[in-house]
Amino acid sequence: MARLRIDFDLRSKLLRASGGTINLCYQCGSCTASCLISPGLPVRTIMRKAQIGALDDGSSWKCLSCRYCEVTCPRGVRISDVIRGYRIMLYENKSVPERLVECLWKIYDYGNPLGAPRRERLVWAKGLEVFSSGEAAIYSCCMNAYDKRLQYAAKSLVEVLLKAGIKVSVLEGENCCGDVVYNTGEEYYLEELAQSNISVLEKLKPTVILTLSPHCYNMLKNIYPRYGAKPPAPVLHYTQYIAELITSGRIKPGNLNAKVTYHDPCYLGRWSNIYEEPRTIIQHINGVKFVEMEHNRENSLCCGGGGGAFWMENIESRKVTRERLTEAKNTEAELMSTACPYCIRMFEDELKIVRYSIRVVDVVEILRESLR
Numbered sequence: 001m002a003r004l005r006i007d008f009d010l011r012s013k014l015l016r017a018s019g020g021t022i023n024l025c026y027q028c029g030s031c032t033a034s035c036l037i038s039p040g041l042p043v044r045t046i047m048r049k050a051q052i053g054a055l056d057d058g059s060s061w062k063c064l065s066c067r068y069c070e071v072t073c074p075r076g077v078r079i080s081d082v083i084r085g086y087r088i089m090l091y092e093n094k095s096v097p098e099r100l101v102e103c104l105w106k107i108y109d110y111g112n113p114l115g116a117p118r119r120e121r122l123v124w125a126k127g128l129e130v131f132s133s134g135e136a137a138i139y140s141c142c143m144n145a146y147d148k149r150l151q152y153a154a155k156s157l158v159e160v161l162l163k164a165g166i167k168v169s170v171l172e173g174e175n176c177c178g179d180v181v182y183n184t185g186e187e188y189y190l191e192e193l194a195q196s197n198i199s200v201l202e203k204l205k206p207t208v209i210l211t212l213s214p215h216c217y218n219m220l221k222n223i224y225p226r227y228g229a230k231p232p233a234p235v236l237h238y239t240q241y242i243a244e245l246i247t248s249g250r251i252k253p254g255n256l257n258a259k260v261t262y263h264d265p266c267y268l269g270r271w272s273n274i275y276e277e278p279r280t281i282i283q284h285i286n287g288v289k290f291v292e293m294e295h296n297r298e299n300s301l302c303c304g305g306g307g308g309a310f311w312m313e314n315i316e317s318r319k320v321t322r323e324r325l326t327e328a329k330n331t332e333a334e335l336m337s338t339a340c341p342y343c344i345r346m347f348e349d350e351l352k353i354v355r356y357s358i359r360v361v362d363v364v365e366i367l368r369e370s371l372r
């Protein structure tokens, strides 16, 4: 008979990681039923194992950290925090998917998980009127910095800000925010990364720090302070800042005749409670006909790329991507907008297979298009 190994120290750590909520789980199974990659992930079993301090067999690597299950949990269990607690344990036991280990080494060697040269980090900003200090510091995600398609979103943000008369600065010496490091369960290097990014930001003396990616937003705003790295200015996702510029009249959106839907990225929505600002931007563009998808706001589906799945390219997560794209197609929108570089990449990659006639765009890209 197979024996279960119990670790009381692990049990205490998981209890702490969940803010004590794991003890509230009464094994109803709603999480397993609602999990976006179910039946691939036995969430209820993982929660039971956490309650008693049993080791995980590695299934927690499949989690997308989307928090969709948490919306359905009647006991308020912080499921994704428990799963990350297990990932820390697996990391300590050197039981980590190879693709994530590769990412960690690339971040260590090059400052980004793509393995792109450090000297090219700011190539995206070439030709734009940006400074080495200024009112708004843009923390560009590794994806927006290096991926040619996603550089367009970063450029669009700068151009929109310049139109509002805002002096923009970019970070010489910026490294990856460490989202994938965090999701891999690594603790010590994460602290080093956080400190190094904050010291770069301090030199810019910004009044506000803007992120393009909700993952960077979460890291800088919520995770870094836990590692003693406090940002020198308020951290905002760019949609928050631009929505305010629009409602205060500093930016006047132009025209764009298109039917547009919006996908809530998990790290902007369920993780950060930012639902209205992207919609405010879209709905202020003249000529836009805005339509919601069946699942929206806190019930939004996931792009399939969170929790490191983007880097692991697992099959279960592609199913999630396709399901969301199908919802977007069903709205008959011409544009599927979102506000996360990972979501854009996941959807655009899958579109190459399903070939729906819908274009995936960043919210700031359609705002910029309207201003032309």
Ligand code: SF4
Pocket: 024, 025, 026, 027, 028, 029, 030, 031, 032, 043, 044, 047, 072, 073, 074, 075, 076, 077, 079
């Ligand atoms: S939904 Fe919540 S209470 Fe129910 S099994 Fe899952 S974690 Fe436990």
Ligand code: SF4
Pocket: 034, 035, 036, 037, 038, 041, 043, 062, 063, 064, 065, 066, 067, 068, 069, 070, 079, 080
């Ligand atoms: S966070 Fe998402 S992928 Fe992970 S268990 Fe919950 S629903 Fe499933």
